[in-house]
Amino acid sequence: MSIYFLDFILLSIGLYCVLRKRNLIKIIIGLIICEYAVNLFLILIGYKLNGRSPLFSPGMEIKNMVDPLPQALVLTSIVISLATTAFVIALAVRIYQKYKTFDITKIRRLRG
Amino acid sequence: MLELNFIMLFVIIAAFIAVEMKDLLSAVVSVAAAGLGLCIMFLILKAPDIAITQLVVEIFLLIILIRATIRKDLPFSTSGRWFFNTLMTLIFLMVFLTAAYTCLKQIPQFGYPLMRVSKYYLTEGLPKTHATNLVTSILLGFRAYDTLGEATVLFTAVISVLAVMRKKGRKKIGEAEDKYEL
Amino acid sequence: MNSNGMSLIVKTVTRLTVGFIFVYGIYIVLHGHISPGGGFAGGVIIALSFVNLMLAYGKQELYHRIPKLFLALFETIGAIMFLGIAILGFMSGYFFYDWFVSKGKPFTIFSAGTIPLSNIAIALKVSSGLFAIFLVLVLIRVTGGTQE
Numbered sequence: 001m002s003i004y005f006l007d008f009i010l011l012s013i014g015l016y017c018v019l020r021k022r023n024l025i026k027i028i029i030g031l032i033i034c035e036y037a038v039n040l041f042l043i044l045i046g047y048k049l050n051g052r053s054p055l056f057s058p059g060m061e062i063k064n065m066v067d068p069l070p071q072a073l074v075l076t077s078i079v080i081s082l083a084t085t086a087f088v089i090a091l092a093v094r095i096y097q098k099y100k101t102f103d104i105t106k107i108r109r110l111r112g
Numbered sequence: 113m114l115e116l117n118f119i120m121l122f123v124i125i126a127a128f129i130a131v132e133m134k135d136l137l138s139a140v141v142s143v144a145a146a147g148l149g150l151c152i153m154f155l156i157l158k159a160p161d162i163a164i165t166q167l168v169v170e171i172f173l174l175i176i177l178i179r180a181t182i183r184k185d186l187p188f189s190t191s192g193r194w195f196f197n198t199l200m201t202l203i204f205l206m207v208f209l210t211a212a213y214t215c216l217k218q219i220p221q222f223g224y225p226l227m228r229v230s231k232y233y234l235t236e237g238l239p240k241t242h243a244t245n246l247v248t249s250i251l252l253g254f255r256a257y258d259t260l261g262e263a264t265v266l267f268t269a270v271i272s273v274l275a276v277m278r279k280k281g282r283k284k285i286g287e288a289e290d291k292y293e294l
Numbered sequence: 295m296n297s298n299g300m301s302l303i304v305k306t307v308t309r310l311t312v313g314f315i316f317v318y319g320i321y322i323v324l325h326g327h328i329s330p331g332g333g334f335a336g337g338v339i340i341a342l343s344f345v346n347l348m349l350a351y352g353k354q355e356l357y358h359r360i361p362k363l364f365l366a367l368f369e370t371i372g373a374i375m376f377l378g379i380a381i382l383g384f385m386s387g388y389f390f391y392d393w394f395v396s397k398g399k400p401f402t403i404f405s406a407g408t409i410p411l412s413n414i415a416i417a418l419k420v421s422s423g424l425f426a427i428f429l430v431l432v433l434i435r436v437t438g439g440t441q442e
Binding site for chain 1: 113116117120121123124127128130131136139140143146147150153154157158159160161162165166169172173176177179180181197198201202205208209212213216217219221222223224225227229230233234235237238244245246247250251255258259262265266268269272273276277
Binding site: 160161163164165168169171172175176179180238241242243244245247248249251252253256257259260263266267269270273274277 | 322326327328329330331332333334335338339341342345349369373376377380383400401405407408409412413416419420423424426427428430431432434
C-alpha cells in the first residue's frame with residue numbers, strides 16, 4: 001500500500017515539472033518521469049508475493065507465477081514512450097534552430 | 113518488501129534532483145539514474161523482459177537528449193508571478209494526492225492480485241503455442257494485433273522525425289534561410 | 295560531437311567489441327520465445343551497436359560509408375513482413391497457422407509457430423528506424439554551408 005503512494009508521489013513530481021518549468025528540456029524531463037511512474041504502477045499491480053517470473057523451465061509445472069498480462073502491456077508502453085519522446089526532442093531541436101532559445105515564454109510567433 | 117521501498121526512495125530523490133537542477137546536463141544524467149533504479153525495481157518484481165527493454169530504451173533516449181542539450185549559450189530565464197502560480201500548483205497536487213489516497217484503498221492489497229484473465233493464459237499458454245516465454249506468447253500470439261498497432265506507431269514516429277528535420281521550413285518573407293551542414 | 299572521433303583507447307576497444315554487441319543483439323532476437331528479450335529489446339541493441347561505432351570514430355569518416363538506401367529498405371521489409379504475418383492469420387481464421395510453420399517442441403529455436411518470424415520482422419524495423427532517427431538528430435548542425 002505504501003508502495004502505491006510513493007509511486008503517486010513520483011507521478012506528481014513529474015506533473016509539477018511539466019506544469020511549472022519554463023525551459024523546454026525540463027518539460028521533456030518531466031514527461032519522461034511521468035511515463036516511468038505509470039509503467040511502474042502497472043507492474044506493481046500484477047505482483048504476487050513469493051511469485052516466480054513467467055518463464056518455464058524444463059520439467060516444472062505452473063504454480064505461483066506473477067501476472068504476465070501487465071508485463072505485456074508495459075512492454076508496448078515503453079516502446080511507444082520511446083517513439084513520442086524522440087519526436088518531442090526533434091521538435092525541441094528544431095525550435096532551438098529557429099528561435100535560438102528554449103524559453104517557452106519567448107516562443108510566440110506561431111505563423112512561420 | 114523492504115528493499116522495494118528503499119529503491120523507490122532513491123528513484124524519488126533522483127527525480128527530484130532532475131527537476132530542480134539548473135544545469136541541464138546534470139538533470140539529464142539524473143533522469144538516467146532514476147531509470148536505472150527503475151530497472152532494478154523491475155528485476156526485484158520478477159519481470160526480466162521489462163528490465164532489459166527499459167534499460168536499452170533509456171540508454172538510447174539519454175544519447176539523443178544529451179545531443180539536444182549541449183549548448184554554449186543558454187540564456188537565463190526570468191520569472192514573474194512566481195508565488196501565486198507555485199501555490200496554485202501545490203494546492204492542485206495536494207488535492208490530487210488526497211483523492212489518490214482514498215482511491216488506493218479500494219484496489220487489492222499489494223501482493224495478492226486478482227488474476228481473473230491471466231488464469232487462461234497461465235494454463236493454456238504453453239499447450240497452444242509451445243513458447244516457453246509467456247510474455248512473448250501473449251504479446252505476439254494471443255494479442256498480436258496490439259503489437260501491430262505498436263509497430264505502426266514506431267513507424268509513424270520515424271517518418272515524423274525525418275519530416276520535422278528537413279532542410280526547408282516555411283519562413284517569413286525577408287528572413288534569411290537556414291543552411292545546414294554535417 | 296568531435297569530428298575526428300574519440301581517443302585511441304576508445305577506438306581500439308570499440309573495434310574489438312562492436313561485433314560481440316551485434317551478435318548479442320541477434321541472439322536476444324532469435325531466442326525471444328525461450329528466454330526474456332524479444333524483438334524490441336534486440337532491435338534496440340543492434341541499433342546501439344551501430345551508434346557506438348559512429349560515436350567512437352567521428353562523423354566525418356563514417357558518414358559517407360553508410361548506404362542510406364539500406365536503412366529505408368530494411369525498415370519497409372520489416373514492416374511488410376510483420377503485416378503479412380498478421381494478414382495471413384486474419385484471412386485463415388486462426389493465429390498460429392499450423393500448417394505454414396510448425397509448432398515444434400518447446401525449448402528449441404524452431405518452435406512456437408510464427409513467433410520467431412514476427413520477432414525477426416520487428417527487430418529489422420526497430421533497428422533501422424532507430425538508427426535513422428539517430429543519424430538525423432545527432433549529425434545535423436546549423437552553420438553556413440550546404441546540406442546533403
